[in-house]
Amino acid sequence: MKLTAQLTYGLIACILLVSAPHADHLPIWVSAECGALLLWRAYLARSGKALPPRWLLLGITVLSVMAIAATFRSLFGREVGVTLLILLSTLKLLELKAVRDATIVVYLSCFIIITNFFYSQSIPTALFMLATLLVILATWVHLQTGTLAFKPRLRIGGILLLQAIPLSLILFVLFPRVQGPLWGLPQDAYASSGLSDTMSPGTMSKLSLNDAVAFRVTFDTAAPSRDRMYWRGPVLWDFDGTTWKRGRNPTTLEGVVEDTGMPLSYAVTLEPHNKRWLFALDMPNKLSIKHRLTPDFQLLSDKPVNARIRYQADSFLSYRANPDELPRQLQRALALPRGLNPQTQELAESWRTSHPNDDAAIVREVLRHFNQGGYVYTLEPPLLGANGIDEFLFQTKQGFCEHYAGSFVYLLRAAGVPARVVTGYQGGEYNALGDYYILRQADAHAWAEVWLGERGWVRYDPTAAIAPARIESGLSAAVSNPASLPFMARNPPAWLRELRFNWDAMANQWNQWVLGYDNETQFAFLTRLGMEDISWQKMALNMLAGIFTLVGVFTLLLLRRLVVRQTDPVQTVWLKLCRKLEKAGLPRKVHEGPQDYAARVIATHPEIAADMNDLATRYVALRYQASHDDTALSAFKHAVSAFKL
């Protein structure tokens, strides 16, 4: 097999297809360089010119690697690895010398496909993978066939792929899964998006532009009303003037809830966010996976959530949380940076004077202030300076939930009421198709908790005082200028919503059954299928049995058309006539041609002379005059059927 231009185009297509999905996270110059190199290679293949000399390739390689090292400031890690792999495979195309090199390019492209799964494993990615595989297989077959045209090659590749799908399904279901990781992962192994453990102006409003799914929830019983769905995340205590932080809890005692109602039970499928916290409704009670509950009711996983996980949780919607809070914690809930925001301080102190012993009344004052002070709920608040709270409360009066939650807690602390900021998600979009709720990054929210002595920590949401619609119906109803929201977070037409729900329901199934198929799911699934005492030996045996059965079926199917004896339709009809005559005691002799045979028949049976002559003539005409005449053939057929002795 020679390295023809056709084959080179195929290899270029392979590399192009496998690296294209990486274009949006590769450094732009790498994408440009790879594109240019591929174009150059295609030009060389087309014009038949010689490949560039070795020193030039070596120079380009060294320079590119140095540039990558400079861009990433490292030569290790996942991103760098992927970048290098793509660049070097592209360069490999420029030194194709033997079929061996072409084989290496094919293997490399298979390998590059897998690197794309670090970034996306969605259904479209899977479909694109199949299309890419098809092209790779067609090119691969080209390596072995040489002269075969593109279409039959694509056919061979397609059939191979179609047959491989059921086989790999068996492998996928029954291949014993090992819980990774096998070795330490580089720092950048997982993408992280979503809530962070700090809050400053802009944190939440930035998230509200992110349409990505944070988690999905299925309630075992009826779902609570939307305004009670507060999905608790990081709790923020410490404020430095602009940023709220978690700080350190002085104790490891779990938070205590009292006077609870009935627990509400539900299942959460959490997307990986590379942080340790898990989300549950206020207040979490139990969780089905290993976790830790902090004194301020945060749920922490024992390692960062870097794969999609599913857990069962239950929560109390009515409760008294930590009525016996430690004094040291209350101290933290009152701390403020010194010498900042004098106006705010003054306002808070005035409320304290009018309600010396009634913390709840001060809370009501603050909420009334927000409600009636001419405050606007907006995604695009003006920037704030050093005395941010003062500027916001008395001048700009425009803010998003982080502004309200932050200044609410600030005002209360200034008035001597212990309070803290809680972040998380609020609400959820119901998907009737799959009967579950979708929480998106855009649903990220910040609210406050106030410690009111006997009543413990009580949740207040200052945003509800300014924009109640945000809590009851969602972001698009509450923001004054929806145009700034991502398209789907506005109010899209009904059919589009429908389509989106369909898609998400499908994606949810995909996530649970394909992407979330780990050793636990495997165990559960196989048990449901009726397999008992599941062990890896048993799975391996079943897997082999399934594969052998299927391979057997394929063997039968594949080896079916290897011998096909041709029978001529004209001859078939003629043989039928011969059989008729044979039954009448006039078998044809082996050496007799149609005319001799007819003559002999006529000699003994002159009464059928006309018929016999006619049939023999027709047969000779059809068979030996090389004319394909369907009407003549069917006439001949009829004549033979009608023929009687």
Added chain:
Amino acid sequence: MKFPNIRSSLKLKFRNWAFRRTVETGTVQLNQRRIYILPTRQFFGFGFVLILMLLGDINYNLSLGYVLTFLLATTGGLSMLYAFRNMAQLEIHAGYVEPVFAGEQARFVFHFNNPGTLPRHQIHLHDDDGHKTVFDLPAQTSTPIELALPATQRSWLDSGRLTLYTRFPLGLFNAWSYIHFDVRALVYPKPASPQPLPIAAAPDGNGKTTIRGDEDFAGLRNYVPGDAMPRIAWKALAREQGLQVKEFSAQQGQQLWLDWSQLPDIALERKLELLTRWVLDADAQGFQYGLRMPDGEVIPQHGASHRAECLRRLALFGVQPS
């Protein structure tokens, strides 16, 4: 330097021991008992890539990665079945091999019948010395395949055991079969460099009288290597009738004996080569010529079959009939 020889001879010994050695006649059908399959070197390279991918899947918990790895693995596995299918049920019989002169290529012809509706791709046929041919076989047709093997010595040339293999479709598996037909090519001795015919030895003539035959043009025949340049019919070539040689009729009764015993004292093979040359020239010049050998004689005649008979006697001189 000796190692490769020992290795290849050991390999040959193993193959003779492990696989069938019988020489076959008639039509051979490739069935599962004749087709062997083993993975190729590429298979191990591919396996290595797959293992890397599987480790990545486990480590990073990439479900779609598992899907891809399994798809590639099963595709690779299935390609074994495809390799087998590419060879299975082919029907082969050996065709007639034109005799050649030593030093030329003998063209062995094998008729490959593909009785199925599937075309077969990239089948390689080669002998143990690396002479090979590659071909495709369309569905439901019989295709003659030529394998040219060098004929170095006169007498019979056996094709030897031939290997038929395919790596279709992915090059991961090598499906092969051995065929050894009882077909052989007749190899005439290599004609010696042009020498005048032994006309002086004719009892009643001299050179001039016999050569007069040159003027009586009798017709054209196909060129065979060894024909003299001036006898080539260049006009016929210009008319695109191929390379042909003019033939001249000699006078009736003009007989020429090519006699072994009259030859100068040279090596046996040289004698045969010289006689071969004379047979060709005498035939070309239209003589009635005969061949007198130690083991018998061919009486003087003229014509293609006579020529073939003479050359055959020369080719097989001293060869034990097998």
